[in-house]
Every structure is written in C-alpha cells, then in structure tokens.
Amino acid sequence: MSKRTSDSKVKAPLSALAARRLRQQQQQQITAEPASGTGTPNDDSPVVTPGIEIAPTITRKSVPNSYPIDGQTTAGPSSKGSVAEIPGNQLGEKSDNLPRQLSNFTPTDDNYVYDSQNAEITVKLRRGESLVVQGEFRISVGSGSISICGAIVETSSSISVVAPASQALPVIECASKSKKRKVEKPPNRDGEYDAVFTIKSTRTGLSDLGKVCPRFDKIWKPPLTSTTTKLEGTESFTPILTSLQSTPILTVPPSWQSAITSLSSTKQSPKCIFIVGGKSVGKSTFGRYLLNNIVTSQTPSRTIIYLDVDPGQPSFTPPCALSLHRITRPIVTPSFATFGSTEVLRQHHIGYTSPREDPKYYLRCAADLIQEYRNLVQQLGEEHTLVVNTCGWIKGLGRELLQELVLICEPTDAVGLGDVDGVFAEILPTDKSIKKHLLEGAGSGASGNSNSNGVASGGAGGGGGGGGAQAFSPADLRTLQTVAYFHAVPKGTDADIAFDFDRHLTGMMPIVASYRGANKVIHGITVLDADVTADLAFTAINATVVSINLIKGDDKEHPILRYLEDVYGGDDNAAPFIASNQFDGTSGVLPAEGTEMIGLAIIRGVNEEKGQLQLLTPVSEAELNQRVEDGYKVVLSRGRDEMPVWLMWDWRGRGAEQRRRRGTGANGGGVDKAPYLDFVVGGEVAGKGAKEWKVRRNIMRRGQQRR
Template sequence: MKRTSDSQAKAPLSALAARRLRQQRDASEPTSNGSSPALTPVAETISAPAGQIPNGGQVDHGQRSPSTAPAAKEPETAAALADESSRQVSNFTQTEDNYVYNPQTEETTVKLRRGESLVIQGEYRVSVKSGAITIYSAILDSSSGPLDVIAPSSLALPIVECAPKSKKRKVDSRDGDYDAVFNLENIRTGLGEVGRICPRFDKIWKPPLTTTTITGGSNDSFTCLLTSPQPPVTLTISPSWQSTITSLGSSKNSPKSIFITGAKSAGKSTFARCLTNAITSQSPRRAVVYLDLDPGQPSFTPPCMVSLHRITSPIVAPSFAGPRSAELLRQHHIGYASPREDPKYYLRCAANLFREFRAQSEREGEQPTLIVNTCGWIKGMGRELLHELVQLCGPTDVVGLGDVDGVFAEILPSESTARRHLPEAAGTGATAGNASSSSGSQPFTPAELRMLQTIAYFHSLPGIGSGSSSGPAAGFDFSRHLTAVPPLLAGYTGPGRVIHGMTVLDTHVPRDLLFAATTATIVAVNLVKADDADHPVNRYLADAYDADHRAGNEREYENGKDGAAPYICSSEFDGTSSLVPAEKTMTIGLAILRGVDETNGQVQLLMPVGEDALNAWLEKGYRVVLCRGRDEIPVWLMWDWRSEQQQRKRTGADGKRVPYLDFVVGGEVTGKGAKEWKVRRNIMRRGQQRR
C-alpha cells in the first residue's frame, strides 16, 4: 500500500471513480455566476520544490476557468463526480441562499436549520448574527462576540450546529425559516506555514483527497467539508459526555472544584476543554481556572510543564496554538514528560499552583470554577499520586473517563463527599470524545503532537496569548528557520552577568563538561529573587562567593575562570525540590541554548520571551537560572532542511558544521557520533568456562 508524504494511507479508488476523476480534470467546470460559490471536489495536488509553481506554471486558486474540452455525454455535477464510497462529513446542503460569499468584505454568511451541521477545517473567526450555534460545547449567540477557531486535522475537527432552543435565542424574522445565521471571516495566525519547518505537518490544513468542499474566495483560510472517502476525525459529543457537562456546567452548587482522571487517550483534555467552553459561554459569563497537571500533553504550555490559567471565553484551538484567550497565572517546569521521574517535585509544583489559585480567588473576592486535568498514569505510583492530588484539591466533583471505579475506591478518602461522574472514555461507542469517527483514531501519536507543540512554541511571536480573541490573529512566524534567527546574548560572567546559574536536573555533570551537556538542548528559564537569602540557589552562590574570597580568587570568579558560576551541581541537592523549590522559583518559559561564547562569557538563547520582557524581570531584581531537564528537542528545530546549505551538508561537503545530526552519504551514516557502539561480551560455552 502506498502512503502519502505524511505517512497516511490513501483509500483505494475503483476504476469507475478513477475514470470520473479523469473526466473531471479534462472536462469544463462551470463556476457560479452568483455570489455563492460552486461545490468543488478537492483533487490531489502535485507538490513542487520551494520557489516553483506546479501544473506548468499555472496557479490553481480553487476557481478554474471554463475549458474548451468536449463535455461528457451525460452531464454530471461536481458533487456526483465523487466516489460512491464517499461518506458524509457535514449534514449541510449548500444553496444560493444559505451560503453566500461577499467578495467585497471577504466574509461568508452561513444559514443553518435545526438538524444541519457543518465541519470547517482551517482558521476562521465566527460571529453569530441571529439565533445561536454550538461549537466544541460552546454556545454562541449575537451577544457572545467574535470567536477565533483554529481547526487543523491534527486533532478532531469541531462541528458547527444549531444550539438547543431557548427563549433567549430568538431568530430574526428576516432570516426566514433558518434557525441560526453566522458570518465566517478569514484569519491567519501563521500556523498554516508550519510545514515549512516540519513537512510531517504540512497537510493538517488541507482536506483529504477527493473531498467535496465549498470554496469561497481564492485566499480563504478555511474550507467547509461536505463528503469524503476518507472522512477526517470529527468531534462528536456522546450523550454521556453531554449529560455530565450539563450537570457540571450548571450554576447550581457553585463554586465547584472538578477533578478529571482516566487512562491514557481516554479524552481527559478534550472533556476538560468542552466543559470549560460550556461554562465560559454562559450568560452572564463565568470564569474558569484551569489547573493543568499533565506534563506529557499539556493544554496551553509546551511539554514538561504544569500550569495554572484563568479562562474567560471559549477556546476552540489545539494546544499548540497557544493560550490566546487564557491568562497565565503561574507555571512550573518539572523537566520530564511524566511525573514518574520526580514525583516529589511534581507534587510540590501542584501544591504551589493550587495555593496560587486560592490566593488569586481571595484577592479578587470571587471563587471561580476550578478544573483539574491530570495525566493518564492511574496504576501503581500513579494512583498514589492521584490520591495525594485529591487530598490537596478537595474536589466537589470527580470525573472518571472509562472504567475507573476501582480507581475511585482508592484515590477518594472514605469521608469524601465528592460527587462521582463516570462518562464513557473517548473512542468507545458510536460517538465519543476526540476519536469519534468512522475513519479511525487520531492521525498523530502523542509523541508527534508533543513535537508539534514544541515547534510551534519556539516559533511563536512575543505577546501571544495576551487574553483577547478579538485582537491581532498573527502569532507565529515560520518564514525563517530558527538557525537564521539572531539569538539573545546573555552574559554569565562579570558584574553585569544575566545568567547566574546553570544546572542539569538530577544528573552529575563535571564542571568542564557543562556546556557540552547543555548546548543544543532545551532549558527552562527560571527566575530567583536576588534578595531572597533563603533560596537554595542564592545560598549556593553565596557559599561560592565566600569560598572564592577566602581563596583570594575574587578576580578569577568575576572573570568566569573559576568559582561556582555558572555551574550549579544538582547532585549536591536532595532532588529538584531542594534546588529550585516551586514556592520561591518562577518559570517564565523555555529556551534553546544555541551556543556558548566562552571568550566573551556569553550564552546564545533562542526563546519566544522577548528581550524587553526579560530585561523587565531583571530590573525587578531577579536572577536567571537555566535548568536542563529531559525536554525533547525536535530535529526540525536544528536542521533547516529547505536551505541549499543544508543540502550540501547532506552530501557530506560540510558535515562538520552540524555535529549533532547524522546524514546518510553513499549508504553510510556520517556525522559526529554516528557510528554504533559495539560492546564485546565474551560469551563462552559451558565447556570453555573455568571450573
């Protein structure tokens, strides 16, 4: 079976379907003369090298000019040309009245009747003009304001439907017998160009092969999907989910503290997002504080982080799109994609985030709904961690996705009065969470989604996630590779140094190998208050100062030739909690340590946190400590596969300039460290062994 460039299998086509596709390419396709576009089945495009235009230099913008080729004997519509095996994606029939594109404003007006649904892939801004719609469990009406939707096929696509009937949601009489009218507007966050950096994600914004779509303007940032032989994964809320969300989203028995647990791939993050949208879209609006304790697949931060966010409006975007409408309250870098590596520090960070939630609520004088999302580790030590987290949060409601009755019995205290909810896990039954589609499960693995999240994070522009969905849409820049981005230069020696310490978590590294162990890795940018004499880092540095003073090496220490700076030996501390305690340490983001200039005593950092923002923290009296954990850095962040220079390196002409990558030259792997280590073990027969 052949596979596409993104490793997804193509559905086989019958001979009749192939003939009809050839007729479609050769025959003329009439375009609509009105303001409504025509239905168009998407054909496979031929990829061309960067800078070249396929199809003989002609650009296809989705509206083809009539051809002079003879028409078929029996005229067929574009929708009828689709394969007989095509399955319905949207329960929507386009007419000249219910789907109108305005070329002047570049907006599209859509009108829905009750029972109709529309699946839209891409990036768009939706504004309800009359009636009400539901999308990703959020209910929007004319008073809700615009909402930005980012819907790639890397995860389940949301479905737009009419909201349930309500006396408050009246439809304008001018709209006839339609139940909801809304506008779609183009937005561009920059995420559509992620394929320039990593080709694995090049097609997440494109419909599947031979999908029947509705096209509007030639530069639309979204596509409405109707039918496809390979339907994408769509988000269908199961009845058990809907009833649980309705119960938890009610304003009765508020405020609530909702604890969500379940096994891996059970749909915890999707359920938490749906519940958040259902609460924040209510009128009057209610705020949600989201405590994310899943470092492997976080909802708003890069991997290996736990965080606390305040959310005041629905979020219809994947995790790698950044928290555009979520306010970051606090975050911690635990250094691993799972709490199993350092459970003590994981619990300390979770406790600090929960205390921050309490303090924030007291300062504002209100108690918003708290949603706690946990990781999928529910066996062994993972169950013990859940028990500790339940005692910490004291939830009013506990949600268990899937078969977790046994888990509840062990993690809930006997005196607990928390209400228990047991909706089905995603992927079970006819409809369920984020894997509910007849086409199968998610097209990407959790490891690939972490890679996408990391790539998007380091290409995000400063200021993303300021908290407003109606602000500028652009938030990512994939126009140039990170290797072409000028790094921030931060000194680690002398009186004006910025970096006061560097460490590798839970690993003893000789002082002279510090830079070798941290170069070309992801490090956390932690802030420590300089006047906090009780902080372990400050005590460590103070002891180093005293030692140098006693040895008469003050000048050498300031020049960076000796002393503790910038190295902090983590093996001298009792775990990460003793080195960078969550209570006294602030994590502002991640950075890639691109290189070190030992002559001038500077490190080169690539990070989405701007220079002005970092300097503002320094002016407040904070010191920067870089901590390397086990964050995985995608090879695409280090290798510009498009550039001609990298093509020469692949042939071995300049391979010495990329010591951290391996290349295949003439069938042999080259590069520093490319050879396989062969360990010889003298295994002897029993007769050869000494007696």
C-alpha cells in the first residue's frame, strides 16, 4: 500500500544561526548537570542516567544519535538491546523543553537482555525503578512481583497488556510488597533485584486497526522524538525511556492508592462500591485500578462483579449498553480491546449514549442488572465485591438518576472524584450507613496525564507523522470502540480475544436470517422511540446498527410477544414490525425484565422478496442457532447507535488510491461506488443526502414534552 501523505505536515526550515544557538543551549543543559554513570562515554555522546533528562544534539542529518550503555557507544543493532533515538523533526520542530523522562530505568547489559529469536526482553528492576512500554505484549514474572495499572503480578504469573497511544501508557513498577530476590550476580555489580520479568510480543490483530480506520493508524507508533530501547523492529512492543512529545503515562494521585488499598481489604466484606464523578475526572481509570487490585491482591485470587451503567463510554461493551460482568483476572487493556475478556452475565441495549433520552428505561435496565446480581449471589451462596461505574452526568436530572441508582444498588461505599460534596449531600442517606471516599480528580492531582479513561488528551501527534500523545474526543473513542467491536473474532478459550482487520466488513460473509416463514429466526423488528410506519420499517433499519435481543418463548406476558400475537396472530408470512408508538416510548416496547441483549449487528442488506436480512455481527451463527433451538425469540431493535463511516467504506478498496491521488470520489472516474455513501466530485455531492437537511421542530410547552 502506498504511503499516505494527507496527514503530513510542512516543516518550517531552521536557520544555521538558530540551529547553533539551540544546540548551545542544549549542551549547556547537559553540562550543568553532570551524569554519574559507571562507564566512560565518548566526548560527544550524552549519558543517560536515572533522574536526568538529556536533549539530543540537533544535526542536519536524519540519523539517530547513539546513546551509550555501560560506557559503550552502540550505533548498530545489538542482540542484547541498546538505547536508540527514533529520528524525527530534528530540523523542522524546535522544542522549548528537554525530553520528559517516562521510564526511571537505565538499561545495561545486566538488567536488560534482548532475545531476538523469541522476540522478548528480560528486565530486572530495583525498587523505585519503572518502565513504560507501548504496544501489545505479555509480561511473565520470574522473580519478585510487579505492579501495573493496579494489578500485582507475582512470581510464575503473567499478564497480557494492550497499550496504544490512544490511552495514557501504563507503568511497570516493583510491587510494594515485593521481596528482594537474589539473582545471578554479575562481575563487579550488585546482583540483588526486586523483580525479574520477561516481555514477549503478542499479536491480537489490533495493530492493523489503521487498515480499516486510518484515524487511528498511528496509535501503535512510539513518539517521533523519543529515547527507546532498540529492538529488531519485528516486535509488537517498544519500551520508551524519554520523549520530547507530550506522552501521557498512567499514574494516579496518592490519595487513590490509600483508598484502593482500603476498598480492597477483606475486613468489610462484601462491599458494593459506587463510583461518582463528573466528566474526565477518572472514574473508569479508578474502577480499572480498583478491580485489578481486588482480583490480584489476595491469595487465592478474588472475583469481582462489575456493573457498568455508563452508556457513553462503557468499559467492556460497545456504546449504548448497560452491562454486568464477572471478572476473575486483571485487565490492562483499553476499552476497545476488552471484548471477550470478561464473562458477560447480562446486558441491555438502551439505544442512546446518555440516559437523558429515556431515563425511565435506563433505571429499569439498571434495576434488572442488580436483580441479576442478587439472583447470582443467591444461586452461588456467596457474595462478591460489586463495583458500580456511573456516567459523568451529575447535574439536574443526572443527579436525580444517581439518587435512584443509590436506592437500587444499596452501596456500602461511595467514591467521589472531583468536587462532588454537593452531589453526595443529595444522593446519599444522612444516616452514615454508606462510607464516603472523597478523592481528587485525575486532572487535579498528581496525575494530570490522562482523563477519565486514561486517554491521551493532549500534545502533538494527533494528526502528524508519528505516535505519542494524540487528542481523541469521546466521539472518536466511541468510533474506535464500535469499529473494534465489529472486527472482533473469537480466539480459543480463557477469554482470549483476537481482531481481524485484514478484511473489511463489506467483504465479509454476512449471516442470512429469515424474518418470514416457518423457520424464521427474526421474530420482531422495532425502531426505538420513532414513529415509523410498517412500509418504511426496512428503509429505517437498513445500513444501521441494531441490537440483537432475546426473549424467552414461553414468556407469554412479555409485551412484545403479546403485541405480535395480537397484531399478526401467528402469521409467519407477515413482516414482524413492532411500532414503538403503540407503547410508552422505549420503556414499553423493550422491557428490561425478560429481555436480554447478546450483541450488536449491522443490517447489511434486506431481501424483502425472500424475507431475509443480512447481518454483520461478531455474534457467531452457532450461538444464534443455539439460542433459537433453546426456545428464545430474537428481536432486532434500532436505537441511535453511531455508524462510523469506516464500517461501510473500504478506503483501501479497488480505486481508493486513485481517488486519493485525484481528489475525486467513488462516483467519478469510473471507479466502483461504495454502498450508502456519496463522495465529492468536482466540488459537489450528488444523490440523496447531498444537501443540508433542515428540520423544523414544533414548539411545545414543557408539560407537553416527553419525559
């Protein structure tokens, strides 16, 4: 594939005088703080030591500087690894700051061993040292213990990590309870280390995400101007030591650590932990740290139940869903890479990224998930810690919903991030039955490096020619989560996951499901909260995201089954459209009780003559058939789930490169047309949807508006 140049930036030239002045300033910074390394480096080579940030020398050649290790300047590849600087912007971009140190770790021949044959490195850390690694990898601890994102990984244990630049990068450190283990002592060096572990390449397919969605094609690349440990280039990970770009790392305020330790204790068990906070204060990050600490801090490992009632940025499902999960192992992956990593106990599709559109149905779904948890406790005879992750709507109606959720969940502990004193005063009872934990938000304390999802929230690299920090909005992250969801594929057992981005959705074979006839699979079709007539039903759902919902066939009192019986009377040849205007909004047409979502699908096409729908979904055909054989009725429901254009358009397809070069669209030049899309040709767009759609809304009094 030809290299794309649309994201490239024009670099401003740097004069010889300016370059010399900048070089002198950097050399002064280096000489002002002399390093105390053990080796004797070359005179013109800076020394990398813990706690000192070194600026690379600016030259007129695009050749990376060589940093010494143990007194040896390494300019070429080494089987034991070396430190190398990734070239970039040495002439074009002037930096006012010295490199920021990301890893408090200096690799040597003793504490850093690179095995090119197995694509892995062995790292030995002492207390106080840390290492930041970007990419996909698996950590196996051979001695001592480490901590990463709140998880404690002990000797002979391992953990899988997915760390792209779309999120703040995780930090590997020695665990606080690690005991010093004496390893083989090299000559003339102290051989005691707190932790010894290996990092090995793993590939889930996520590194190919840019093949489908170019917006995220650089999230796996390290910062352009950074100091990294040199590898062969075939590994799926990159250890990063320093960076000139703004590269957020995942750290938490000190108050979080003490709160997590207290909440993870088994002295008061079981617990129901209710997490509250506004937008971008760290709710999801705190919840991830907490659940990782709970499942790894005790022996044997503990199980946690996670209730996610944030439909805008859920932790383990695509957007527009509320869900209940059983978690038995730590999870160090961003939200878009977690599909299949937990046991989904139950989930509901509310059809919106906020509870604002239908708060009544939102609360019904949350109450049903809590009841599922209590049924599980009664069935197993034991209780687990329940963590509740709420959305960031804490004002007005959002505060009233939080108050209702408190009554539903009956928490023992409430964690407030940011300024939530007033919120707690209104939503929590005054009898002090709930223990309060008021903590600073992630952006106000020691961790100003990430937002509520540990997302890289600033700096360069968003649209430039490299990795590092990239600014992504919540809408971007929902797009990323949706695209990844529809390209997820099952991989073995043990909750391992994989993704397939080599094939675009438009080139994948769909599942063909009948909605008419004696052997029909689809028993109902509805559009949430919209007045759509039966003759426009398939137009309304075609090329949209729908939820796949299950209803027990013997639940005769279910409103949908009653409606189908009353309207169609068992006529298998009728299209089973369910008009939502016959019910009380979405709350009546899809009641939470007796309804369960098992996944999402895209309606790829409709064959009304044969009575068939073409579905693109990560839910397997075998699972759907099994549910039908078990007596479940399948109902498809369209909400307001966002349809990313990348799921419908294969920008790499035949003629795509020619279109990019000519600046023309799929409707010009005789190239293939893309389904459901129109492209700009000669400055104009033709076809339906080409012009602005102006909608006039009737003015209503507040009492007339739907609540």
